[in-house]
Each structure stands twice: as C-alpha cells, then as structure tokens.
Amino acid sequence: MTSVLVDIQGLTVAYPTGDGLLHALRGVSLGIVPGEILGIVGESGCGKTTLAYTLLGDLGGNAEVAGTALFGGRDILRMDEAELRTMRGRHVAMVPQNPGEALNPARRVGEQLREVLAVHASLSGRDATARIVALLEKVHLPDPEGIMRRWPHELSGGQQQRLVIAMALLGGPELLVLDEPTTGLDVTVEAAVLDLLAELRRDLGVTIVLISHNLLTIARACDRVVVMYAGLVAETGPAAAIFAQPRHPYTRALLDCIPRIDRPRGAAEPAPIPGSLPSPFEALAGCSFANRCPYAMPACIQAPPPLLRVSDRHAAACIRWPEIPREPSAAEATASPALAVDGGEVLRVDKLGVTYHLRRAKGASGTLKAVDAVSLELGAGRITAIVGESGSGKSSLAGAIAGLRPADAGSIHLGGKSVPRLLRRRPGWTRRFLQMVFQDHTSTLNPELRAGRSIDRAVRLLDGTISSPVGDRTAALMRQVGLDPSTAFRRPAELSGGQRQRIAIARAFAGRPRLVICDEITSALDVSIQAQVIAFLRELQRANGTSLLFITHDLGVVRQIADEIVVMYLGTICERGPADAVFSGPNHPYTAALLETVAAEDPNAARRRTPLAGALPDPAERRIGCPFKTRCPRRLGPVCDTVEPPWRSAGDRHGIRCHIPAAELARNSVRASGPDSTARPDLRLGDAPGVVLQ
Amino acid sequence: MLRLALLRLPFFALTIVVSSVLIFLASEVLPINVGRNMLGTFAPQAAVDALNHQLGTDLPMVERYGRWVGKAVTGDFGNSTSQHLPVGPLILRRAANSAVLALAGLVLILPIALVLGTIAGLTAGKATDRVISVVSLILTSTPEFVVGVLLLLVFAVHWRLLPGSSALIGAASPLAAPLKLVLPAVTLALVDVGYIARMMRASMIEVMASPYIRAARLRGFSPARIVFRHALRNAMVTPITVIMIHINWLIGGIVVIEAIYGYPGLGQLMLSAASAKDVPVLEAGALLFALVAAATQLLADLLQAWLQPRLRSASA
Amino acid sequence: RPARAWGAAMPKRGGTIRYANTDTLKPLVDPATVDALGPSDAVRGCAEFLTEVDEHNLPHPHLLETLTSSEDLKTWTLVVRKGPVFNTPTPRALDADDVVFNFKRWLDPKLGSSMNGLLSPYLDASGVEKIDDHTVRLHLKAPSSTLAYDLYHYAGAVVPREFEGDFLKQPWGTGPFELVEYVPNQSFTLKARKDYWRDGADGQKLPYLDQVVCIDVRSQASAQVAGLTSGQFDLALGIDYAAYKALAAEPDLVMSRIKSAGTVLFRARVDQKPFDDPRVRLALRLVQDRNQITQLSLGDTGFVGNDDLVAPDVDPAYAPLDTPKRDVERAKALLAEAGLGQGFRTEFRYPTSPDFIATAAQVYAQQCRDIGVQLDLVPMPPDSYWAKWTDWTFAAPQWSHRPLATMTMGLCLRPGAAWNETRYADPTFESLLDEVNGIVEVEARRKVYAKIQARLREDGPFADPLFMYALAAQSPKVKGFVPTAFRYGTFSDTWLDA
Amino acid sequence: MSAIEHRSKGAVPLLPAIFRRLGRSKAGLFGSAIVLFWIAIAVFAPLIAPYPPNDLVGPATQGPTAQFWLGTDDLGRDVLSRLVCGTRSVLVLAPIAVLLAEAVGAAIGLASGYLGGVFDQVVMRLNDALIAFPTILLYLLIIAALGPSRVNVVLAIAAASVPGIARIVRGVVVGLRSRGFILSAQMRGERLWYVLLVELLPNARRPLLVDTLLRLGYATFSIGTLGFLGLGAPPPDPDWGGMVNSGVRWLSVSAWMTAVPALALASLVIGINLIAEAFEERAPR
Numbered sequence A: 001m002t003s004v005l006v007d008i009q010g011l012t013v014a015y016p017t018g019d020g021l022l023h024a025l026r027g028v029s030l031g032i033v034p035g036e037i038l039g040i041v042g043e044s045g046c047g048k049t050t051l052a053y054t055l056l057g058d059l060g061g062n063a064e065v066a067g068t069a070l071f072g073g074r075d076i077l078r079m080d081e082a083e084l085r086t087m088r089g090r091h092v093a094m095v096p097q098n099p100g101e102a103l104n105p106a107r108r109v110g111e112q113l114r115e116v117l118a119v120h121a122s123l124s125g126r127d128a129t130a131r132i133v134a135l136l137e138k139v140h141l142p143d144p145e146g147i148m149r150r151w152p153h154e155l156s157g158g159q160q161q162r163l164v165i166a167m168a169l170l171g172g173p174e175l176l177v178l179d180e181p182t183t184g185l186d187v188t189v190e191a192a193v194l195d196l197l198a199e200l201r202r203d204l205g206v207t208i209v210l211i212s213h214n215l216l217t218i219a220r221a222c223d224r225v226v227v228m229y230a231g232l233v234a235e236t237g238p239a240a241a242i243f244a245q246p247r248h249p250y251t252r253a254l255l256d257c258i259p260r261i262d263r264p265r266g267a268a269e270p271a272p273i274p275g276s277l278p279s280p281f282e283a284l285a286g287c288s289f290a291n292r293c294p295y296a297m298p299a300c301i302q303a304p305p306p307l308l309r310v311s312d313r314h315a316a317a318c319i320r321w322p323e324i325p326r327e328p329s330a331a332e333a334t335a336s337p338a339l340a341v342d343g344g345e346v347l348r349v350d351k352l353g354v355t356y357h358l359r360r361a362k363g364a365s366g367t368l369k370a371v372d373a374v375s376l377e378l379g380a381g382r383i384t385a386i387v388g389e390s391g392s393g394k395s396s397l398a399g400a401i402a403g404l405r406p407a408d409a410g411s412i413h414l415g416g417k418s419v420p421r422l423l424r425r426r427p428g429w430t431r432r433f434l435q436m437v438f439q440d441h442t443s444t445l446n447p448e449l450r451a452g453r454s455i456d457r458a459v460r461l462l463d464g465t466i467s468s469p470v471g472d473r474t475a476a477l478m479r480q481v482g483l484d485p486s487t488a489f490r491r492p493a494e495l496s497g498g499q500r501q502r503i504a505i506a507r508a509f510a511g512r513p514r515l516v517i518c519d520e521i522t523s524a525l526d527v528s529i530q531a532q533v534i535a536f537l538r539e540l541q542r543a544n545g546t547s548l549l550f551i552t553h554d555l556g557v558v559r560q561i562a563d564e565i566v567v568m569y570l571g572t573i574c575e576r577g578p579a580d581a582v583f584s585g586p587n588h589p590y591t592a593a594l595l596e597t598v599a600a601e602d603p604n605a606a607r608r609r610t611p612l613a614g615a616l617p618d619p620a621e622r623r624i625g626c627p628f629k630t631r632c633p634r635r636l637g638p639v640c641d642t643v644e645p646p647w648r649s650a651g652d653r654h655g656i657r658c659h660i661p662a663a664e665l666a667r668n669s670v671r672a673s674g675p676d677s678t679a680r681p682d683l684r685l686g687d688a689p690g691v692v693l694q
Numbered sequence B: 001m002l003r004l005a006l007l008r009l010p011f012f013a014l015t016i017v018v019s020s021v022l023i024f025l026a027s028e029v030l031p032i033n034v035g036r037n038m039l040g041t042f043a044p045q046a047a048v049d050a051l052n053h054q055l056g057t058d059l060p061m062v063e064r065y066g067r068w069v070g071k072a073v074t075g076d077f078g079n080s081t082s083q084h085l086p087v088g089p090l091i092l093r094r095a096a097n098s099a100v101l102a103l104a105g106l107v108l109i110l111p112i113a114l115v116l117g118t119i120a121g122l123t124a125g126k127a128t129d130r131v132i133s134v135v136s137l138i139l140t141s142t143p144e145f146v147v148g149v150l151l152l153l154v155f156a157v158h159w160r161l162l163p164g165s166s167a168l169i170g171a172a173s174p175l176a177a178p179l180k181l182v183l184p185a186v187t188l189a190l191v192d193v194g195y196i197a198r199m200m201r202a203s204m205i206e207v208m209a210s211p212y213i214r215a216a217r218l219r220g221f222s223p224a225r226i227v228f229r230h231a232l233r234n235a236m237v238t239p240i241t242v243i244m245i246h247i248n249w250l251i252g253g254i255v256v257i258e259a260i261y262g263y264p265g266l267g268q269l270m271l272s273a274a275s276a277k278d279v280p281v282l283e284a285g286a287l288l289f290a291l292v293a294a295a296t297q298l299l300a301d302l303l304q305a306w307l308q309p310r311l312r313s314a315s316a
Numbered sequence C: 001r002p003a004r005a006w007g008a009a010m011p012k013r014g015g016t017i018r019y020a021n022t023d024t025l026k027p028l029v030d031p032a033t034v035d036a037l038g039p040s041d042a043v044r045g046c047a048e049f050l051t052e053v054d055e056h057n058l059p060h061p062h063l064l065e066t067l068t069s070s071e072d073l074k075t076w077t078l079v080v081r082k083g084p085v086f087n088t089p090t091p092r093a094l095d096a097d098d099v100v101f102n103f104k105r106w107l108d109p110k111l112g113s114s115m116n117g118l119l120s121p122y123l124d125a126s127g128v129e130k131i132d133d134h135t136v137r138l139h140l141k142a143p144s145s146t147l148a149y150d151l152y153h154y155a156g157a158v159v160p161r162e163f164e165g166d167f168l169k170q171p172w173g174t175g176p177f178e179l180v181e182y183v184p185n186q187s188f189t190l191k192a193r194k195d196y197w198r199d200g201a202d203g204q205k206l207p208y209l210d211q212v213v214c215i216d217v218r219s220q221a222s223a224q225v226a227g228l229t230s231g232q233f234d235l236a237l238g239i240d241y242a243a244y245k246a247l248a249a250e251p252d253l254v255m256s257r258i259k260s261a262g263t264v265l266f267r268a269r270v271d272q273k274p275f276d277d278p279r280v281r282l283a284l285r286l287v288q289d290r291n292q293i294t295q296l297s298l299g300d301t302g303f304v305g306n307d308d309l310v311a312p313d314v315d316p317a318y319a320p321l322d323t324p325k326r327d328v329e330r331a332k333a334l335l336a337e338a339g340l341g342q343g344f345r346t347e348f349r350y351p352t353s354p355d356f357i358a359t360a361a362q363v364y365a366q367q368c369r370d371i372g373v374q375l376d377l378v379p380m381p382p383d384s385y386w387a388k389w390t391d392w393t394f395a396a397p398q399w400s401h402r403p404l405a406t407m408t409m410g411l412c413l414r415p416g417a418a419w420n421e422t423r424y425a426d427p428t429f430e431s432l433l434d435e436v437n438g439i440v441e442v443e444a445r446r447k448v449y450a451k452i453q454a455r456l457r458e459d460g461p462f463a464d465p466l467f468m469y470a471l472a473a474q475s476p477k478v479k480g481f482v483p484t485a486f487r488y489g490t491f492s493d494t495w496l497d498a
Numbered sequence D: 001m002s003a004i005e006h007r008s009k010g011a012v013p014l015l016p017a018i019f020r021r022l023g024r025s026k027a028g029l030f031g032s033a034i035v036l037f038w039i040a041i042a043v044f045a046p047l048i049a050p051y052p053p054n055d056l057v058g059p060a061t062q063g064p065t066a067q068f069w070l071g072t073d074d075l076g077r078d079v080l081s082r083l084v085c086g087t088r089s090v091l092v093l094a095p096i097a098v099l100l101a102e103a104v105g106a107a108i109g110l111a112s113g114y115l116g117g118v119f120d121q122v123v124m125r126l127n128d129a130l131i132a133f134p135t136i137l138l139y140l141l142i143i144a145a146l147g148p149s150r151v152n153v154v155l156a157i158a159a160a161s162v163p164g165i166a167r168i169v170r171g172v173v174v175g176l177r178s179r180g181f182i183l184s185a186q187m188r189g190e191r192l193w194y195v196l197l198v199e200l201l202p203n204a205r206r207p208l209l210v211d212t213l214l215r216l217g218y219a220t221f222s223i224g225t226l227g228f229l230g231l232g233a234p235p236p237d238p239d240w241g242g243m244v245n246s247g248v249r250w251l252s253v254s255a256w257m258t259a260v261p262a263l264a265l266a267s268l269v270i271g272i273n274l275i276a277e278a279f280e281e282r283a284p285r
C-alpha cells in the first residue's frame, strides 16, 4: 500500500445534537489510490458528505472525531488552521453539492477564479487569465472570457457545475472531491459532467472522489466503488465487480430497486428494501443492515461484521457474502401484467395550450408557450407516462389537465364529458373523477396538520360510499399504502419522504378516482424508497382500475410502469405510443437521444458519449419549424427550420413527429427493432394541422 | 441597473398615485369644515361659506381631487389653515431640517452599527457577541424619550456641554448651528444603532453559514479574506436596504426626539397639523412621505441589486 | 417719556438678545387679531401702542402726547405725538389719521379683533373724531375709566393707514425694530431700526441692541432649563413653575417673580346642562381647596384666587372680601337642591400646556370626587384645544394677565363678546361692570368691585382658584429689561453687558 | 432528507415548542422572568400598592422616603403605587392592540395572498401607502383625529400594525399557495374558509408568533411614547408614559418621578424583546 493518497482508518464522526449524540460515521476505513475515480454511494444520511468534508478537514467545531485520515502522510484531522489552509485548494479541492450556492453571488465569476490563483499560485494579471481560460476550455465551457465576465446567476446549472470544477482545479490539487455533482441536473447534463470527470482524470491525472446516491451514476464514472450504509463501509471493490457480483446484501438490494430500461416490463419490478436505516443516535450491536436483510442470521446481530476480503480489491462487510446471488432477487414474482380495463376513454385533451406571460428583465415582456396545442387521450385503467427534459412542459400540462394552471386554449374531456378549463368552474363530480399527487414530498402535506388529516378530509368530501366512519376508510387507505394507521397521527415532519408520498397517494385515491395524475412523485426520493412508493401506487391503481398520468424524467421508471409513453419537447409532443413500441423504436431523434443517455448509464453497457449536445433552447423564443431543430443530431436541413414536422406512424398506435420517415428513423436507431409496421388509421395522434398518417 | 430603475418607475408612479388618492380620501373622511376651522367658532356663517367657496372646498370630490393634484404637481399645496403660510415651502423647510438630522444620525449609526453587528456576527455565541447583543437589545428596547431626556439631563443641564434646546432660528439651516444637532442625532443613533447592529449581526451569521462561505474556506482562503472579500458585501444587503426603507422613519418618525429638543422637524409639523386639523399640511406631508417611501424603496431595490447582482435580472 | 437711567452704568450698544418664549409663536397675520403673547411680541417690536402700562401697573401715554378725559369720562382727547415715524417704504410720520384708522379697524366687527371686545361696550366707530392732524377725540357712549389700559392690550398695536391686513407682508409700525423673519412655531427675528424716535441714555437713538431673536420653546421645561443653563438663551419669559424651581438654584441667573392677573379658570358653559343651574356652579366652586390647587400646581409661583378674576395686589381696586372656604357639605346640599344629589359625571378639557393647568385640573378633579362629581379629564394638545376653545362645555382655559380685572371681564363675561366662552349673560353683573367703568377713583371703584366680586362668586360661570406670578429668568448680562406681569418682550431700552 | 433533519426542523406542536425554546435560551429565560415579574405585579397590584394610586397622599416631588419608597410625584401621589397600578394598563392594552392587529392583518393577508389578482394588488398598494407613513405619526394622526383615550390608543396601535402583519401573512401565503397540500385541498373541493383558516393560517403561526412578540414589545414601547406625548390614557389613572411625561419637567428637581416609570417601561420592553429574541434565534447548525 505504498501508493495510497489518502488513508483513512477507523474514522468515526459524531455530532452532539439536542436529541443526543448523532453517529454520522461509525468507523470507516478506506484508502484512495492516486489517479483513480472512487465512487462513494449510499442512501441519504449514511455519511457520504461527512466523509467528503473529513477529506478537507472541515467537520465543524462541534463534531467529535476519532480515527486517522492521512493525506500524504499527514493526519488531516490533526492539522492546524494554517496547514489546513495550504492543504485546501492546493492539494485537496472540493466541489460541494450545489455548485450554484458555492459561488459568491455578489462577485463576478472571473474575479472568483482569479482569487484562487492569487491565493494558491500568487498568479495574477495576464498569466492568471491564460491559465483560467485554458482550464475553462478544459471543462468545456464555451467562450471562457465571456463567462469570466458573468455573474454566477447568469450561468446554467450545468455551467455552474463545470465552473466550480474548474475553480477547484485551479489550485492544481491532487485530489478532487465531488459531492453529488449531478443531483438535480438533467440526465443529459449529468452525462456530460461525468464524461468530463473521466477526461480530467486522463488529462490531469487528478484523483477523484465522486459521491452520489445514484448507483448508476457511480457505475458509469468510477473505477472503484465504496458502498456506505449507516456510517459504515458495507462493500468496496472495482465498479464492474460490484455491479456484476455484489457481495453485500445491501448492495444487492440497492441494485434491485433501480428501475432498468433494459429489463422489459413485467420481467422485473423494482424491489423495495423493507424497513429503514437504523437510528443514527443508537450504538450498533451487530450488523447495521441486519434488520432489513433477508440473509440475516443470529450471528449478524451479535457483532458487527468486519470488512471481509472477497477478492484482491473487493471486500464486503457481510459474513454471508458468498451466498449473495448475482442475479436480481425474486421480487419480480409479484409482478403481474398490466390490467387493461376497457372502460373507454377517461381523459381526452384537445390542442391544449398553456401560456405564461413573462416580464423579463432582458427587455419587453414575452409569452412562453409552455404547452403548445397538445392533444392526447387516456383509456380506462391505463398508465400513460409523460417524459421529457426539465422545462419541456410536463408539469404545465399536468396542471392544466387538473385545472390548477389556466390553460388558454383547447378543451379537456373527462370521461367523455367536456369540463371547463378552470378547476373552480368544474362541476363537483370532477373532483371525485380526477385527483393528483404532487412532486415535492416536502410540501405535499401541510406541515402544520397531522398526516392523516388530509386523507380524512378527502374521504369525507370525495368518498361517496360512506358506509363506515371516516376513520375506518382512512385506516384502510393507509394500510393499502403500507403504512400503519397510527401514522395518521404523526406530523408530516416526523415522516420520511417516502411515507409522505405514500400518504399523498392514499389521499389521492380516497375518492376512488378514475384518473390520477402523478407529477414526478418519486424524483426527490432515494432509489430504495422510490421503488416502495411506486409499488404501492401500482397496487392502488390496480385495485381501483384507475388510470394514471405519470410524469417523470426517469426512463427506468417509465419502463417499469407505463402502458403508453408520451415524449414531450418544448411544450409539444414529439413521440407517443405503447411503451414497448417506444422502447423498441423507431424513435424520434429526441427520444432516441434520451434513451441513449439512459442506456449509457447502464453499468453493463458500454460507455458512450451522450449524443444530445447543448441545453434546452430558451422556451420563450418564437418557434417555427421543428422545435428540436437546434439540437437534433439528424437534422435534415432547411425543412426542419421552417416546416412544422408531420406526424408519422411508426407502428400500432405509435406516432413520431418528424420530417424523417419512420422507416428511416428505425434504420439508424440505436436499438432498432421490429419492422416498420403498418399504421392503424383509427390512431389518434393529436391533430396538428398537416397530420400525416402513413 | 438603469434598466432596473426604469422598470421600477411605473411601480414608483403607481404607488404615488395610489397614495395620493388614499391621502385625499382620508382627508375627506375627516369631518373638517375648512372655512370654519380657519375663521373660528364665532365667525359668521356667511364668511365661512364665502371662504369655503373661495377655497373650493364646496366643489364635488373628484373635481377637488383634480384641483389638488393639478396644483400639487406644480408644487402648490395651498395654504396652511393653521399657520397661514404656503404649505409647499413650509413642508420643504421642515423636511430639509429632518433630512439633516436623519443624515447626522445615519453618519453615526451606519459605521457603528455595521461594525458592531459584524463583530457580533463573526463571534456569534462568544462573550463579545453577548455583550454587543445585550447592549443593542437594551438600546432598542429603551424608548427614545427615556434616552433623550437622560442625555439632556446629563449633557445640557448637568455638564452644560451641549445646547439643551435644538430650536432653530428662523429659516436658517440646522447646519448653521451644528452643535444643536449633536444631542438629537446622538439620541437617534442610540435608539437605532442597536436595531441595525442586530440586523447586521443576524445577516452576518446567515452569510457566514452560507454554502459559498464554506466553499471559500474550503478553497483555503484566509479568514480575513473571507470576511472582507466574501461575507461583508453580502451581509450588508439586508441592513442597508432596511436602512433605506427606514429613512422614512428617520425623517418623519422621530417626533419624540424633536419634541424633547424642540427641533423643528417634519414630525413636529405633522403632529401640530394633526392636532390643528390642518388638512393641507397633512395632505402634503403624507404625500411627501409616500414620495420618500417610494423613492427610498426604489433606492433600496437598486442598492440591493447593486450589492446582489442576482437580483438585477429578476423580474419585477 | 425720557429713557430711564439705569444706575451708573452706561448702556452698551450692539449685540443680539436671544430670548425664549414659552408662549407658542402662533401664526401672525394682523396685529389687531393677534390672540397670543408670542406673536404679539413680534408686533410689539415693530409697532407701538398709544399707551403703555408700566411694571407698577400704571398707564402712560406712549404714541400719545397726552390722553385727557372729560369729567364724566365720556369724552377723551388724544394728542398724537409728533416724532414717531412709520417704517413704511417711504418713512412717514405718525398723525391723527393713523390713529383714527386704527380705531376704525379695531371697532370693525368683521375684523374680529379682541380690541373690539374691549372698546365696543363704550365706543362706537362713529364716536371717533379727528380734530386736527395731531388730535383725535373719542365720544364714548358710556363712561370708561379703562381706556388707557385698553389701548395697551396686545392687539392694539398702531399700524399706518396704508396697512392692508397682512403684517408679514407689511410689517410696518413706529417701533424700534424691524421684522426680519417670522417663522410660526419656531422663531422670529427683529433688527434695529436706524430712525426710531426715542433717544437712549447715551444720547443716540434707541434701541441699543442690533437684533432680537425670539425662540419658541413651548412649554418644554427641560429645554427651557437646559437652554438657559447652557447659555443658549439670554432670557426666558413666562417660564413655568418646574423650570423656575430648577433654575432658582442657579447662581448665574437673575430670576424675577411678578404677581400677575394671569389665571386659569375652571369654567363651564352656562347654556349647557347642568351648568345652567347657578347652584351647580356654586357647588363646583365650593368644592375647591384652592390652597391645595395653588400649592401643587404653582407652589410659590402662584397665589390663591377667589373665583372673581380680581387678583389681589394686582388690580388696585381689589375689594378684600374673605377668601371662600372649602365647604363640601354645602356643595353637596346645593347639588341635591339642583337634583344632582348623586353627583354627576362630565368631561373636563384642558390644554396640555402650560403644564400647571394639567396639575390644577387633576387636583381639582380629585377634590370634586368628594361631592360625587367625576371629571373625566381630557387633556388636549394646545393647538386642538385652542382651535375650538369657546366650544367646550367644561374646561380649564388659561387667561392672560390684564392690569384691570374689568378688562378681562369685558372680554369674557359680556354677552356677545368674541371671547365669551361661557355664554354668561347676567344683567346685574353687566350693569355693575358699566358702573365701575364710569369711575376713576380707586376707592369708589373698590366699592363697586366688592359687588361685582360677590356677584361672580355667587353666580359666575367659573371657579378661579389661582393667579400666577409672571416668571422670568435672565442672564446677568441682560440690562435694561424690566419683566412685567404682562410677560411682554419689549427691548427698546435693553442692552447686553458683554 | 433524513428523519433527523426533519426532526430538527421541528414542526412539532407549538406550545411545548415555545416552552422548550424558552427553556433552552438564557435570554429567553431572563426575558420571561422580567415579564412574569411585571405580570405578577399587575395581578397583585391592589395588594402591593401601599396607597390608592390617585390619592394626593404626601408632599409633592419628593425622593424616596420610608413612607414613600419610590418618592412622590408633582401632585404628591405615591410613585410606587402608581407604578404598580400602571402595570395593568400596559400589560392589558399592548396585548389587546397586538392581537387585534394580528387578527385583522392576518385576515387581510390571507385573503389577499390567496385570492391574488386585482384584490391583492389593491390591498398591497394600500398597504404600501400606509407603511410609507412613519408608525409614530400614524398613531399620532389617528389619536389626534379620535382624541386621546385608552381605546383609541389600542385602535391606533392596532391600525398602524395591520399593514405589516398583512404583508407577513401574505408572504407566507404566496409562498404556500402553489404547494401540493393547497392544490390538493383545491382539488378535493375544500371551501375557501377551510383553505384559508385550516390549511394556510397555521403555517403562518411561526412568523406570526415572532412578529407578535416583537410587536408586543413595540406596542408597549409605543404606549409609553404616546403617554409621554400626552396622548395616552388620560389622567389621573396611572400610565407609565404619562408618568414620565409629567416627571420630565421635574427632572432637575427630582429625577425619581421620571426614572422609575422610564426604567420600568424599558425593562418590560427588554423582557418582551428577549423572549422574542429567543424565538428568532436559529438553532445552531
């Protein structure tokens, strides 16, 4: 072990809090080899960030720390302020979780970059500029000099991320620590950032520690992975080995709850991990994962398992590691084929438009067509997913259908009946007909009211079949989403995100609605919890024969649950069709790009550069021609710029809105499959003028 | 910045217009017979009617509002019913006096409060902070009449160091007798320093706990650099903007201090106008306050945008 | 009159006197309608009076050479002094026409001058006759013994006949100073005139001072004290009791204390219930412990009044009747007779300045509880109080010093008089007042005074618990200023001994 | 987000939280002690006061003696008795004024924030116009128009506070009105009053609580100031500000009359502000 850059031994960190001593790290040992990209992965709260800050010697004055963390032979934990100052920036640099917040909002970007050079390299003036420009180019920021003159807020999230990385690199550190660098970024941007890391390691030889709760991200970018659980290392090993052959049941379980697009629907539903993290306030007697582990045995709860060597560089903290299976566990058995109730049409939306009136600083006011003449329909008992990048208008569409955002054009039919666009004007039955689950688990429940209160209200107001008292129905609903009815008396703040989302789902189903809209209900949750929430959602949906309009940007989830897929781009639908058809292609170039990005995240797939360059164009700009023209890798030419693309049929109920014929699209599609099928003339594909059904 | 200013102008104008209507309506509500008020109880009704007619107080409301605004735009606010002087110059002179006092106060308040607040914020929880915080709290909690009377007793009556009466002679500017400003300004400062210092402290603590300060520390910057280059500017945003908005109060709201020292400020004028039901003065004063408030609000916005570039592009 | 000799010292010339006026500097429009001491001081510096009343309460002709009456006190001859010059744009000597002009103004009811209240009982405008350029004759409709005093009333400043009604625009008069600036509620400034008609002790023209600055310090006792001790003011007129007490210990100040007829009245409107009943009014007088009221509100700067407006030792004709004793039993009985055996409750208003009124009112309210009368005290900012002072039902106004009680009586107790705030109308009283006005000789007047005093004590519309000393404090360097009961600030003969 | 973080953000029941907060902060404890002291004085005023507060019991303007522990005022009334009895009016009037203002302000803020649109615009412009006016002057104007009395002092303080409160509540509401739980309430067809009072109002409790405390301090302060300006409760009933007012002119003769009520007032305001401080304090990170 001559060549370790960082050697951490028995690191424990505890924070004294009002509720007692909080154990953030419970004895972590690991080494970081120069030149590697080390991934650290684990559920929220398991100590990843704490570990990252340990590497910079910044744990806050009140933390109780034990163990050693040697960096180049010196113990970071025992350095004094001056030593720390020289180490930071010059030897170890950090990219904190939210890059936007890491920049001083009141100083120009260039100034802040220069400052680093001035402090660490005593470099200023022209030399500094040259160095900065070079580095900014290195992180693929266009127009470096222009960027230097900007304020932090004038950069997009992806740009900020790159900028902070560049800033961290300015001091020429040996070690770069990135804490959740891609959380909150669009898949397409995330892919680009990860690519950048690999490049930097190659070109600059910098050692990188990448922290994420997303296993796929880690898998895609890292050489070696450390899986953390409850302040301990659960498993560590080469990325490929960990994903191919996990040796800790927790790793196994984590892998199982990732929805994967490479597994067809029905073949495997994500399997949620039962139970929850042990309390950080309690000392652990045995294995921290024992209470959730299907392989647990008495020995597990007697003593904490040591990290056991699996192979040369692979170790797992599980005494039963040889028994952990390579393949996903048996959760898929519970999956049943989607229930296609033929109860006719539940929702029909015609040329719906949502326009925002913007007062923009940049000049005159403008309008933003967030949803532009979108038409779609939804059959009874079916699940339609709407996917698209951030800002593509998914939420606006959902809001308009729910009547919460004022649509300014088009019509909405619920159960065949036309309803007013505004919720306020809609007749009472629509409330029972249509419900919604909202994205943000922190705001879906009123923080000041007990959790069950809103279910009670919903039951009282919406459940027409009151045969039992309200409380009984509420309790039943709670059980249906896997919650103990006593949870109803807790306050939202005492519940986890997953629990809250489940209550929101129970509330939405209180009146046995025909249609439920779910707007990114899981995107803020950990993978394991996400799987849980979706499982319960499906259960309720099946039990009630409810239709779902499921909005997400996670194609993996879409694969698991959707019957039909609608792909949105800049407020318009660019492709729609049955899930299988969309996943097998042919696809709209945009869909293809999205699928490819995700495919690229698949740990078992080859690493490819994302084909989707650039960011979403300014949605407020006036559009003519194809909305995707600016980023389309398969742009035909002027026709794309001037002529609105026609709908083309790509198979049974599968439509693509593109100038390129479906057959042509299929040929170049990455996952080309199936012959270009004959279109069914009864297909409704939205009716923008000039619909072409081939 | 200029664009932001232009963008805010309509709001500025709207506030003024709404205020003018409001002020006018409010003065309508007061059951005041202007003519009777001016001529006194024993004046014959005919004379009162004639005066009312001459003043136009018997016209319909909308017309009167139009007249009032029309004249106000040209700076003519009519004659004070209690002082028998044109309101415009009267208000302006008093406002100028108040502005001088407010400025004198600010000159004391700003450096002291910002420095103390910064120190307290940086040493939050330590002894220095405790002392500063407690003293600020005591100062903000002590009514200005207590402070004022005390200072008067000590410095004017007992030690005779400073003039005890800040009454001004004629239309002379208070700057002609700067000593007279000392006690009122110090009182003002004592009352306000704590308030601003506490705000600065809170703001400093918040900024020091912000991710970008932590990020700066993790870049290996020295504490001094962090405080002066990174934290101060951001921490000043709230106190400074609050002070801007506060200017209104500094100019018109220090009635008590003015009363104690006999300083002829706007507050005193408004107070006596109120007790004499002098509608033209009240109207003009209220309008002036609205104007100052809107202007300082605008200024505060601009200042804030200057200190916080992020806000520059934010839509109104 | 010649300038007085002030001891051995020769007056020094030059300098500015800064004096604090505790009476509000109300807006100044027309000298004839001035109704407060503050603005009257500004007028007095610029314009003069036909007569002058000295610190011994004796009248002298001032702008008049002589003022003589017929035997029956009904015809008065005014010989106008030759010499006084108006500071009109083209300076002009005073003559009989100006005097007639002023009389006509005062007597014009439309102007609303308080001079009208004083003069009109015995003089009509038609009775003013110009004899020649320097002689004016007044033909009175009733005899008057108070004319010489009345002409020194503060609204009686003589303006030139060019005067059109706005003194700030036309600050014209024959006085020693010129008005530089008048800022209501704040200050006024006078500067010396070159061509004043009187000569000083040094043989040159008066005044000695270059400038007079008057500062409105309201009733801010603390500011009065602090202003004087810190040398901001050279002189303070009409300081209040608390300030006087605080300053009395100051070695560097010359304090003066002059008995005056300035007073506070607890007055009720006789056209309002229950005060229309004389028994109620009497009860409200009998309940007073006037010693306690005086002691607490003014201490040794006040002296007891007797409910009749006549200040002992001030008005020469004062009839020494017994001071009414507090008699709660009788007061109760009177109330019972009036059908108010249970007592009653009423609002009692007073201006918050000068401070002693609040004290007097509170003490009085406390005393009234003994007969079951509850006074709900309503302190009012002076501006508010005086804006409608004649309207209040039961209130405590302050009345300024006037040398003869009959002057005040004429102002406030005659039906129709502008300041008759109580609406008092009593023929008995009126005829007595007319009678006394026809008498010059003091002892004869005293006899009628006795009747008037008795009548007011029995039937009058007010209680009059106290009189105040006129208090002044001056720096020793102020010379040639004689504080009077009037509390007027007149500085023609004043100089600063630097 | 972890369960622990949720816990420390602590939307636990309000009252226990209040006491816990107070208990944790030394400042809060000290402030409570001061306020409780005055409350105790107010409650037991008749027992504590040695003399009837309005009676002229002794010689005027005296310093402390064995007979009159805190001296007498210019009318010879016992300062201690007046101080003790004056506690009641301050401790009753300030809360009434503030609660009244909070109720009205919250109602306006709720409606204006939730309903939005023209109504909101109008209300907020009106608010702006009122806020433009220095508070003290607003008090003075209102009292000058209505005349000085206890009721009018309460009205003036309440009226002048309403815009600020409305603004706070509106801010909270605007931040919440597009939250999931509100949208959910709309989607299940809740009535307006339910949304406003049950869903939204409780969320404004915390800012309102801090605001109420700060305002309480300021109201106490203002009552004193109005009394000092002679616009407070009319005499003879004891009123701290009024006591200072009448004492000021005797300052150089006997400072007791002024110092005692002035210090009492300042201490009460400090006490209230210390409590408010304890609530404003952020939990240490």
Ligand SMILES: Nc1ncnc2c1ncn2[C@@H]1O[C@H](COP(=O)(O)OP(=O)(O)OP(=O)(O)O)[C@@H](O)[C@H]1O
Pocket (backbone or CB within 6 Å): A015, A016, A017, A022, A023, A024, A042, A043, A044, A045, A046, A047, A048, A049, A050, A051, A060, A213, A280, D001, D002, D004, D005, D285
């Ligand atoms: N300064 C602190 N004081 C008290 N507790 C802390 C502090 N910092 C972190 N913790 C706690 O320590 C535990 C580990 O936190 P840490 O941030 O390292 O987890 P994480 O794995 O990064 O989680 P996440 O994915 O949510 O970022 C958590 O329970 C957290 O609440």
Ligand SMILES: Nc1ncnc2c1ncn2[C@@H]1O[C@H](COP(=O)(O)OP(=O)(O)OP(=O)(O)O)[C@@H](O)[C@H]1O
Pocket (backbone or CB within 6 Å): A356, A357, A358, A368, A370, A388, A389, A390, A391, A392, A393, A394, A395, A396, A397, A553, A619
């Ligand atoms: N209230 C609003 N006012 C103005 N613009 C809005 C508003 N809400 C959304 N937008 C804009 O409309 C466009 C579509 O937004 P929408 O929220 O529907 O997208 P989305 O697909 O749901 O994105 P995300 O994945 O980030 O939730 C975006 O450009 C967004 O900035």
Ligand SMILES: [Mg+2]
Pocket (backbone or CB within 6 Å): A048, A049, A050, A097, A179
């Ligand atoms: Mg973290």
Ligand SMILES: [Mg+2]
Pocket (backbone or CB within 6 Å): A394, A395, A396, A519, A520
């Ligand atoms: Mg969205």
Ligand code: NI
Pocket (backbone or CB within 6 Å): A496, A497, D001, D002
């Ligand atoms: Ni969470």
